[in-house]
Amino acid sequence: MSNQAEHPTLLIPGPVEFDDEVLQAMSHYSQSHVGAPFVATFGETLTMLRQLLQTSNPQSQPFVISGSGTLGWDFVAANLVERGDDVLVLHTGYFADSFADCFETYGVNATQLKAPIGDRPQLPEVEKALKERNYKLITVTHVDTSTGVLSEVKALSELVHRVSPETLVVVDGVCSVGSEDIQFDEWGIDAVLTASQKAIGCPAGLCIMMYSGRAIERFKNRTTLPSSYFASIKNWLPIMQNYEAKKASYFATPSPQLIHALHTSLTQILARPLAERFSIHRETSKRIKSTISSYGLTQLATKPENQADGMTAIYLPEGMKAPEVLPNLLKRGVIFAGGLHKEIATKYIRFGHMGVSVVDPARKDVDKALAALKEGLEEAGYQDSIMSGDESAAEAPLMQEPESPRNSIDDNSFVSEEGQPTSPNAFIWALSIAASVSGLLFGYDTGVISSTLVSIGPADLSHPLSTLDKSLITSSTSLFALIASPLAGILADRRGRKYVVLVADVLFVIGAVWQALTGSVIGLVVGRSIIGLAVGGASLVVPLYISELSPSAFRGMLVTLSILFVTGGQVVAYVLGYVLAPRYQGWRWMVGLGAIPAVFQFCLLLMLPETPRWLVKAGHESAARAVLMKVYVSNRNTIAERVLRDIKREITEEESTCKLIHTTVPGADSWLWSMGFQHRMTELLYVGGNRRGLIIACFLQGLQQLCGFNSIMYFSATIFSLLGFTSPILTSLTVAATNFVCTLIALFIIDRVGRRAILLQSIPVMMAGLVLCSVSYHFLGFPTKDVNMLKQIHSATYSPWATFIVVSLLIFVCGYAIGLGNIAWQQSELFPLSVRSLGSGFATATNWGCNFLVGLTFLPMMEYLTPVWTFSLYALVCFVGWLLAWKIYPETRGVGLEEMRGLLKNGWGVKESLDRSASPRLRVA
Numbered sequence: 006m007s008n009q010a011e012h013p014t015l016l017i018p019g020p021v022e023f024d025d026e027v028l029q030a031m032s033h034y035s036q037s038h039v040g041a042p043f044v045a046t047f048g049e050t051l052t053m054l055r056q057l058l059q060t061s062n063p064q065s066q067p068f069v070i071s072g073s074g075t076l077g078w079d080f081v082a083a084n085l086v087e088r089g090d091d092v093l094v095l096h097t098g099y100f101a102d103s104f105a106d107c108f109e110t111y112g113v114n115a116t117q118l119k120a121p122i123g124d125r126p127q128l129p130e131v132e133k134a135l136k137e138r139n140y141k142l143i144t145v146t147h148v149d150t151s152t153g154v155l156s157e158v159k160a161l162s163e164l165v166h167r168v169s170p171e172t173l174v175v176v177d178g179v180c181s182v183g184s185e186d187i188q189f190d191e192w193g194i195d196a197v198l199t200a201s202q203k204a205i206g207c208p209a210g211l212c213i214m215m216y217s218g219r220a221i222e223r224f225k226n227r228t229t230l231p232s233s234y235f236a237s238i239k240n241w242l243p244i245m246q247n248y249e250a251k252k253a254s255y256f257a258t259p260s261p262q263l264i265h266a267l268h269t270s271l272t273q274i275l276a277r278p279l280a281e282r283f284s285i286h287r288e289t290s291k292r293i294k295s296t297i298s299s300y301g302l303t304q305l306a307t308k309p310e311n312q313a314d315g316m317t318a319i320y321l322p323e324g325m326k327a328p329e330v331l332p333n334l335l336k337r338g339v340i341f342a343g344g345l346h347k348e349i350a351t352k353y354i355r356f357g358h359m360g361v362s363v364v365d366p367a368r369k370d371v372d373k374a375l376a377a378l379k380e381g382l383e384e385a386g387y388q389d390s391i392m393s394g395d396e397s398a399a400e401a402p403l404m405q406e407p408e409s410p411r412n413s414i415d416d417n418s419f420v421s422e423e424g425q426p427t428s429p430n431a432f433i434w435a436l437s438i439a440a441s442v443s444g445l446l447f448g449y450d451t452g453v454i455s456s457t458l459v460s461i462g463p464a465d466l467s468h469p470l471s472t473l474d475k476s477l478i479t480s481s482t483s484l485f486a487l488i489a490s491p492l493a494g495i496l497a498d499r500r501g502r503k504y505v506v507l508v509a510d511v512l513f514v515i516g517a518v519w520q521a522l523t524g525s526v527i528g529l530v531v532g533r534s535i536i537g538l539a540v541g542g543a544s545l546v547v548p549l550y551i552s553e554l555s556p557s558a559f560r561g562m563l564v565t566l567s568i569l570f571v572t573g574g575q576v577v578a579y580v581l582g583y584v585l586a587p588r589y590q591g592w593r594w595m596v597g598l599g600a601i602p603a604v605f606q607f608c609l610l611l612m613l614p615e616t617p618r619w620l621v622k623a624g625h626e627s628a629a630r631a632v633l634m635k636v637y638v639s640n641r642n643t644i645a646e647r648v649l650r651d652i653k654r655e656i657t658e659e660e661s662t663c664k665l666i667h668t669t670v671p672g673a674d675s676w677l678w679s680m681g682f683q684h685r686m687t688e689l690l691y692v693g694g695n696r697r698g699l700i701i702a703c704f705l706q707g708l709q710q711l712c713g714f715n716s717i718m719y720f721s722a723t724i725f726s727l728l729g730f731t732s733p734i735l736t737s738l739t740v741a742a743t744n745f746v747c748t749l750i751a752l753f754i755i756d757r758v759g760r761r762a763i764l765l766q767s768i769p770v771m772m773a774g775l776v777l778c779s780v781s782y783h784f785l786g787f788p789t790k791d792v793n794m795l796k797q798i799h800s801a802t803y804s805p806w807a808t809f810i811v812v813s814l815l816i817f818v819c820g821y822a823i824g825l826g827n828i829a830w831q832q833s834e835l836f837p838l839s840v841r842s843l844g845s846g847f848a849t850a851t852n853w854g855c856n857f858l859v860g861l862t863f864l865p866m867m868e869y870l871t872p873v874w875t876f877s878l879y880a881l882v883c884f885v886g887w888l889l890a891w892k893i894y895p896e897t898r899g900v901g902l903e904e905m906r907g908l909l910k911n912g913w914g915v916k917e918s919l920d921r922s923a924s925p926r927l928r929v930a
Contacts, residue, residue: 013335016374017342018150018180018316018357019203023270024365027207030269036261039253043261046268051249053271054215057182057205058197059279060189064218068245069211069267071260074179076212076236077198078107081144081175083233084224085196088112090141093134093172095126097156098149099345104177111232116140122346123305123318125156128164135169142173142195147181151345152305153318153355155185162192173220179203182213183274184286184315184359195220201263204286204315204359207270210263276650282364283314289363289371290314293356296375300382305346305353315359318344322387326351333381339374429559432635437563439613440550441570442606443506443543446513446599448574450536451715453595454479455737456582459726460592466526472868474526476861481530482537483857487850489541494846496542501615501623502550502842505542506606512539513603521597532596537853539603545849549833549842553616554636561755561831561898568827569752572745579738621652622839689840689847694909698835701894701913702848705829708886710855712771713879714821716863717814725811736811743815747822759898760828761890761918767824768887774817775880781809782872825886834897835909895919 008025015022036043047069054067070076086092089112094105096119108115118126118134135143143165145156162174173195178187183204187197195217202209216238224231224238231237240256247254274282294304294312297319305318321330327343331354334341342357344350356378362370429437458478463469470478497505512535520532548564555563581598585591614620617636620629626649633645689695717724717740725736755763785806829852836844866875895908895918908914 013338013340014362014370014373015340016357016362016370017340018153018355018359019200020209021203021206021357021360022362022368022370023206023208024273024361026273027266027270030265031208031262033262033265038258038261039255041253043264044248044253045251046261047248047259047264048251050264050268050271051245053268053275054213056275057271057279058187058189058215059191060215062190062218064221065189066216066218066221066242066245067249068214068216068241069259069264070214070241071210071257071263072212073209074177074198074200074212075103075107077177077179077200077214078104079233079236080212080214080238081142081196081198082108082111082113083231083236084227084238085173085175085220086111086113086141087227087229088232090114091116091138093118093131093138093140093143095131095143095145095156095161096120097125097146097152097154098122099151099347100146100149100177100179101144102347104144104146122349123152123154123307123311125154125311128160131161132164132168135165135172140169140172142175144175144177146177147185147187148178148313148315150180150316150355151318153313153316154306154311155181155313157310158187158194159192162194166193173223180315181313184283184363185313186279186283189215189217195223201267201270203357205267205270205274206360207267208263210260211267213267272653273650276653277646281646285364286314286359289358290317293317293358293371293375297378300379305349315357317356317358318353319356320353322382325382325385325387327354329385330354330381333384334374334377337373337377337380339377341374341378429555429563430636433555433563436554436613437551437566439606439609440506440547441567442602442609443509443547444567444570445574445577446510446602446606447540447543448571448576449578449599449602450513450516450540450574450596451482451571452575452578452741453582453599454482454533456579456586457592457595460582460586460595462590465590465592466524466529468526470526472864476864477530478526478533480857480860481533482540483853483860485534485537486541486544487537487853487857489538490545490849490853491843491846493542493545494842494844494849497546497549497619497842497846498622501619502546502553503610503613503615505546506550507610509539509542509546510603510607510610512536512542514600517597517600517603521593536599541849541853544830544852545842545845548830549845550616552831552833553618553841554632556636559756560834561760562752564831565748565752565755565827568830569745569748572741572748572822572826575741576738576745579735579741583735583738617649618652618841621649626653686843689843693911694907695836695840695844697893697909697913699844699847702829702832702835702844703851704886704889704893705825706832706848706852707855708882708890709825709829710852710859711879711882712821712825712886713775713859713863713876713882714818714826715856716859717818725807739811740814740818743818744822744826747819748827751823751827754823755827756898759896760831761894761896761915764824764828764890764894765887767820768883768890770820770823771817771825772880772883772887774813774815774820775876775883777813777816778810779873779876779880781806781813782876785810831897834900 009028050069051067054069055061055065058067068080086108091114092108094101094108094115094117096102096105096117101117101119105115105117116134116138118130120126131143134140143161145158145161146154147158148155158174158176165172165174174193175196176187176194176198178185178197178199180203181187182197182199183206185204187194189197194215197215199205199213200209201207201211201213205213221238221242231239234240235257244254244256290312294317297304297317302322303320304312305320306312321327328351331341331343342355344353344355346353356374358371358374362368458470458475461470493505493509496508516532516535516539519535520529523529523532547567551563551567552560578595581595585594588594614628614632615625617629617632620626620632629652630645630649633648637644637648689699751763832848833841833845863875866878870878893913893915895914897908897918900908900918908918
């Protein structure tokens, strides 16, 4: 839905309603018209105009000049013809008269070939006229704004080239470009002129033109100077050529704000196939005209082949005048235009249906307009005629997307009102599960160390393990995960998300084998460090990979699936620890078995695709489209193109943002790979929305570790040994199992309840568990600061308070697993595409940095601060974390990845997100 101030819906044949992002681009701060950022934007805009008008001929030249569409007439008259030349103007309404007047002003003889109102000159008439006189050019108004008459340009151009090949074909496309198909090269057109404010969807103020090489050559062969200074091709041609080549140039100052708006609008238009855009306009137009007919009304253009797709000129009932009807529409929040044709101006009204009002179904502009038209006519006294008409067409939905070639729905996929899937199909499940195997490895390698530390015999590694040895073995994984995370983020941008997971699999295998074969503490630390590199890369990229592949309706659930695999890996680690610990050097089997899932995932991932967002970023749009077509089963073409458009739009916005920060960008032809780390760091830290996303992500990841959870996972067997349990590994399994079950609960509620709500309700549960644990340790009275804990492992005796400690830890783990344990890993949704990997990398590094700190300090804190104060400190951290989460963490449920940038743009977005979340319909993208 639009965020614009409430206003009547403008549905005249131009200006039209504008998209929010286009209007936002109009508010761009002041910028030098010869500075590198603006020059790059202008150059890209000219290149996109080539795509819109479908010309790849390098001899063609686009022009964008400050002025209205009328300036285009002056350009033609001042440059392509000379005083005394003859031109043929095909007349379909008011604007042909005006074009002819323009020619006469420049001393050019304009002959008009007129048709009856609502019709167009017929080809035989045109052929006859061309044979009677040598015309320098012929002009045709593609859609006449005064009558809604559509001219057939293709057939006309073929006729001109056959009968009078020296005659230039000039198309006035002010009311057609963007809503009607124009194939500049294929149809042999020499000039198209248009304006920004109609179907192109940019505010008024830009004259837009495309000239063929033949037209420019005609200008160069003039025998007299151009009869205009401002509208001279001589002055503007080198300017446009330089801008398109990304070179600064100057003749007259352009409007940077309008160019930015045009750039945004063209990006939106070209994000979907042009054929689809024209089809949407065509189908909407048919429905509008059918509804109008059902009201008993007629059009000026009575023949279907003469009817435009972007507007409809409607005769009012006999005896009714436009001033009687238009105010009634305005009262209902709709603005139509009065008649413009001099002979019948008061007898008809004009309905413009083009641009965002047509291509954005959520706006419902057309439905609103037709309802207002019916009620407005009734109020003006036309009630009986309307009520006697067939209203079935009027009641038909107007804002339908074109039918997809395939409308079948996967048996396992349900689809929402917007056509978006609301549960994953088999393809998405397969991708998510395959990627989540890394989570299994992550969980296994972090969980297995708990069993390993109590299973290593005194002679296995040359000497018994000390507190320092255990801390180093445990924390080395976290330290190297900390190092790997930001590096993995950079690598994920350069080589792809899947590539990083494959590298991590190789490291998992090497690390597992190394640990299994080592004979020293140093060797085990090295093996754990290699595992740390793998865990750091996988923990960053797997949530990123899944989130970029998942529709937002269940993105949280699928990212949580990867966390479920982490907890599952921990359960497997404890089970194997329990089974293998009694065996001779069974710990070597524990660590070595971690290689098997890594080999399996490596083979599986070779067959799976890269994420569509990375593919678009890397320039592989067709491959991205193919992936999206598998993700969205129902109505796949429309939705895939819509998502593709949003991704491309976000990339374009990020390019623009980058240009605002840096005056120059290395390698402008490939901004993604040539932009260095420093540039992306600047964008991450100095763009407000990016910086806020980074703060939130790092805060959540830091809190996830500083609350003490992983200290329990790493040292649970050690803790339970101290508490006198005869089977500490089996007791530890209850912690892992609780973690798994509660993560499974989170899997099903995260996209229904919402991230923020779950987090704020689960942290108090964690605090309760930690406080209860601290109290239980107090009454247990063991150990104290004066007792070396590790020396008491084999002499500890069981106390009933130990059971309370286990229960309190399970309460803590339950709250953690439902909330903080998985919500922190939703981090990638907080960043726009250009800094998503880098921001996620730093957030993950924060996680592992805090993990390293907790792993290194837990046993010393237990020994020197006592367990009472250790768990009390963790509870205090949770309390501070709850306060910060309440203040800065917005609700991201249902927010598309490409929408998040706007949510954090001007603040933390908490209130906006809560208002949006409370809406009965969440946009799914």
